[in-house]
Amino acid sequence: MKKAYYIALGFLLYCVIKVNPTFGQATYCNPLNLDYTYMIYNAHQDISYRSGADPAVVKFRGEYYMFVTRSMGYWHSTDLTNWNFIRPEKWYFQGSNAPAAHNYKDSVLYVAGDPSGSMSVLYTDNPKKGDWKTVPAILNDLQDPDLFIDDDGQAYMFWGSSNKFPIRAKTLDRHKRFRPSEKTYELFNLVPDKHGWERFGENHRDTVLGGYIEGPWLTKHANKYYMQYAAPGTEFNVYGDGVYVSDHPLGPYRYAPNNPIAYKPGGFANGAGHGSTVLGSGNQYWHFGSMAVSVNVGWERRICMFPTYFDQEGLMYANTRFGDYPHYAAGTSKQGAFAEWMLLSYHKPVSVSSTVGEFSAQHIVDESIKTFWLAAANDDKQWVQIDLLKPATVYAIQINYHDYKSDMYGRIPDLKHQYIIEGSLDGDNWRVIVDKQDNQRDVPNEYVSLTSPERLRYVRYKNIHVPTPHLAISGLRVFGKGEGKKPATVKGFQVRRHQDKRDVTITWNRQKNIQGYNVLWGIAPDKLYSAWMVYDDNKLEMKSLTTDQTYYFAIEAFNENGVSEKTNVQEVK
Structure with missing residues (x-):
């Protein structure tokens, strides 16, 4: 009797998996469910709030560690989905600020990020215990550091958090207590007159204040160096990450034409900036970033993660389409894919x-x-x-x-x-x-x-x-x-580029029984890597384009039953 029962049960599971091969696979949803620390920035004003921002995520000995601003510790995961907080034996007294982290050949894990801007480099070979030791040298005047050690053993410190100064760098001598070079290298700065997404304010509408360039993070892929950076301000819906690419850690760096590469201005939770990129299982990259809550105070934030790719031409991009809906988790057969829930x-x-x-x-x-x-x-x-x-x-x-x-x-x-x-x-x-x-x-x-x-x-x-x-x-x-019908293809889709080439006005016909739309765009018909979710409305003023770049646009509608086919792609010069 029992044998027949188990045979029947096995057959049922086989049928379920045959019909739905993703049955039982783990999913995740942004913002990430971490036990965020309560901040003390505004305690003197009796303002209480949780926050998590500026995540530095690294892989060390096959497992993952996430260092987050002012968290009084850090998180550990074996799968990039389930995270447990570690209270280290030794740590920065007020928590790290915009932390850097780097795994050197799986032998030592380094971190840096003292809130004062003057910091030692910490290291350990046992981050689960957290017995951090200090390299006996002080690096001064750093905010938003990024420590990087290349395959040849040469170490670099990058930094930048300013609406004036560029991303800068020094070489470090690992054999002499990370002694910094006398020379400071200036890599690149914001060019908001050309790059619309670098303009300050909600929806890039502040024309008075300059945007901030922040949070450098260097990723080496296929012998190219991808220097990621955040702009224009952490409290805004348009906070995102761009990238410059080089053949050497110190440049010269070339602006990626598809910038910003991580950008999520619409939907439930906005923002995708000041993050890090880590290689997970199956050679799948993941980009972690900061999302704005900004209710109690502008610094109230959460952590997000997006599947990230390098296309055949070497363009880096994070997929933020339906970016706060469920996606298949790292390590699953469809990791990074939209679950279509x-x-x-x-x-x-x-x-x-x-x-x-x-x-x-x-x-x-x-x-x-x-x-x-x-x-x-x-x-x-x-x-x-x-x-x-x-x-x-x-x-x-x-x-x-x-x-x-x-x-x-x-x-x-x-x-x-x-x-x-x-x-x-x-x-x-x-x-x-x-x-x-x-x-x-x-x-x-x-x-x-x-x-x-x-x-x-x-x-x-x-x-x-x-x-x-x-x-x-x-x-x-x-x-x-x-259980109803998914939307029909959107009609009346039009994109009008303004005299200021950074701006476009996008309109389309309203449809019945629609929740919202995804405006998709990119630098080629087959490279619509960016997405902006719009609820209810049939118009979008976008101010995030590069002046001398030709773009391609499409749109899709969605409701609780599914997603429409995309419109034909429109070229906009």
């Missing part, structure tokens, strides 16, 4: 246990990390219920908690979020689909892929415990597949 909760009716002031329930489903619902209490009587209006297959759920007057500072131990999520087809009969009532982890940007998909119309979050004095949620995002 659509957003089922967008603008759907929400009912809640209680509400305070203007922080209404609809903020939970408005696809903005900057708005949030605030409950009257943080106890186990609080709940949120979303009516998806029609039955759909739910695959994953993301809960983004918000810090409202949290009055918490520094690295606080033993924080945890506890809750359950229930689902129903009729609103009367409920079943638990996510059970975290005994959870002991701190999960401020919780993402859960269901063990098996659930056909539901209603989704209900029931709070049990949050570590903060208030229960506030900026997004309860339900992902899956609707």
Whole structure:
């Protein structure tokens, strides 16, 4: 009897996997669900908030380490998906600032990034223990450092965080306590008059202040040196990373024509700048960056990651299309690919246990990390219920908690979020689909892929415990597949380039039953590497182009049922 049962079960699993070969594969969703540290920058103003930014991610002895600004430690992972915080034996007193990290031949892991700008280089061969030792020399006047040791053993220090000075470099003598060269090399600076995406402000609209060039990170690939840099400012939706390419670490560097290479100005969480690039399993690169929350203060941020590639011509690019929707995780057979689970909760009716002031329930489903619902209490009587209006297959759920007057500072131990999520087809009969009532982890940007998909119309979050004095949620995002029709191809797509070649106006015809659109563009018809997600509207003012570059544009529409075919590609000179 048992043998027959297991044969039948095996056959069923075979059929499921045959029909859906990605069944059971891990996924992830930006912003990443890390137990972010509470910052102390603004404690004197009683402003409390979590933040994670400027990630330096390196592979060391087959595993991964992530160093993040002012986190009072760092994170470790074996798979680039599940991260655990390490409290090192020795570390920077106030945490590292815009840290650098470098793995030298799997023998030693180096880091640098003292907030003062004057720093020693730390090193260890046991980062899990964190017995960091100090190279007895001080490097001065560095902000946003990047330590790089080439295959020939020559070491370099790059740095830059300024709206005036360029990315700069010194050579370091590893055999003489990383003694820096007398000469300082100037590599490149922003050219906002030519490169539209380097202009300051939200949507690059500030014409008074100059943008900041920040966060250099050097990646060597196919004997070329890819110097990544961030602009124009961390608090803006258009914060991204560009790249210059050279045959030598000290240049001369050539501006990549498809810049910015990591750019995510639209959607739930914006920004993709000041990051690092690491090679994962299967020769898949991943680019980590910073996303803006910027509600409590401009420095309130989260970490993101995007699959990253080098095309046949050596162009580097990160794929940010549907960049805050579920994607297949590192190490899976489809790693980096969009899972094609659509957003089922967008603008759907929400009912809640209680509400305070203007922080209404609809903020939970408005696809903005900057708005949030605030409950009257943080106890186990609080709940949120979303009516998806029609039955759909739910695959994953993301809960983004918000810090409202949290009055918490520094690295606080033993924080945890506890809750359950229930689902129903009729609103009367409920079943638990996510059970975290005994959870002991701190999960401020919780993402859960269901063990098996659930056909539901209603989704209900029931709070049990949050570590903060208030229960506030900026997004309860339900992902899956609707049972209706996906959109038709967009009509009336037009791109008009302005006299200022950095700017274009893009318009298209409105469609019914549409959530939003992805505007796609690049420097060739087969290189539409950049994407801008637009909800509800049928117009986009884009100010991120390079003046002397020809571009190609297309657009696709999406709703809870899927994504349309792209329009024909338009050339814009």
